[in-house]
Amino acid sequence: MSESQFSSAQSAHHALANRLQEIRLDAGLTARALSTAAGWHEAKTSRIEHAKQRPSETDLRAWCYVCSVPKLIPELVAEVRAVNSMWLEWRRAERTGLKQLNVAVRDIYERTRKFRSYCQTMIPGLLQTPQYTTAVLESVRDRRQVAIDDVAAAVAERVERQHILRESDHTFAFVLEEAALRYQVGGHAVLADQLRHLLDVSTLPSVTLGVIPTTVDRSTRWPVEDFYMFDNSQANVELVSGFLTVTHPRELAMYAETFTALSSLAAYGAAARRLITDALAELPAVDDGG
Template identity: 75%
Template sequence: MPASQSSSAQSARQALANRLRDVRLDAGLTARALSTAAGWHEAKTSKIENGKQQPSEADLRTWCAVCASTRLLPELIAELRSVDSMWLDWRRAEQTGLRHLNVSVRELYDRTKQYRSYCQSMIPGLLQTADYTTAVLTSLRDRRRVPVDDVAATVAERVDRQRILTEGGHTFAFVLEESALHYQVGGPEVLAGQLRHLLDVARLASVSLGVIPAAVDRTPRWPVEDFYIFDQAQANVELVSGFLTITQPREIAMYAETFTAFSKLALYGSKARTLIRTALAELPV
């Protein structure tokens, strides 16, 4: 894996390597014995166990067969596929603009029945107004020097995606930090329109909106990076340098547990709307 990719992805690759070493040790085999039984050079086993060479699915099948651990094969393959697909570098992904990335996840949103989202400083995309989305994407285009200017087309794609909020068959749970109600993206008028829109969508039957007050005791759980959970299938995490897609079940479960913990800190219903109205009243518009 190139050094430019996320340390989180590299850590995931090393975690898989460590698991394979443990499988070998639990089977009571030396690296040489495993290599001989597998029919490959001992150097390959060493590279795999040290995270310097990523195994193929065929390698995993051989490894598990030699170690009499075929029961672990489905989980190890899932972990390998997670490592393969988890990291998307912004610079590489945005060479042809922003719209194609949003189009590529349309089917994911359409098929997701239970969507959960935690955001620390921004209003999540499904709840954004067109003006707020335009401000966000324009900032990203300029900051990351995206070579293709397709902001307008990307905004249209994102706005169209919001139809799933009302078409039935989906539920949406959003938890925001109170700070997300105050950070201005596009100026006070854009934020004011966004907060008014938030009050409207919070009343939709499909939507649960929680706001974690700034003054709440954060001992149980403090803020983390923004993340989005799609059913039990995957979790997406946005980082400064790229985009993580997590498909390993135990890792998805960690994000789901974190979301539940944040949900318990949040205010809902009229109390959440009071926080939104307070933020709106504080704007100089």
């Protein structure tokens, strides 16, 4: 488990477990007494209170009734649902295909006014060409063995989302590692078109694009996992096994501070465009499909 996954998902789980223990103690019940009244083994109560087992909504209702605090049921059910939604495995997220996963985040992109994105290895989705997006999603489909092949529909959804880049009530700050300009996705021709598109969108009034050169001293701030911030309400992090949603104010502040620190290392304006054109110049002039 990565540090970010542990920090967000596990800390929320532990907080819920601690609260349930406090409710039991406030009711003056031993773990054995609660277990007997709820109709389960005492070991289950221990696992729940030590965050080794996540309680179901039925467990929470029984816990509250036994502790004579039924008024807490809606609040605790909402809390466990938030914990459950914080970490989403790719296998579960993509079981209905890739389009629906992209449709599900349409609303948060539409309502966000201040978007921040840090990417270490890829061009972020809002700045991708259709061909680059197609190559990315075909790779995802094949690598994660997505059962439903709806790449074309997912690409269309992502491309349509990009209209917000040209709306005056949104601002976008992108920070890329220079390596993201060179990783091959879809072949030389696809990457060349993508880099040219990056030069174009970097001039949009709503867009600020920074590129961190490989020559920068990273003693003060190392590269981290790709993350996306939606105003100050949510951060999304894509990890190997799943999708992390961060909403806790303390952790959001950490991501905001990290973004600011990484931004300070980046080149902007003409210097950033020079890094992009340098990467473009290194590509073969003609691509025969290789």
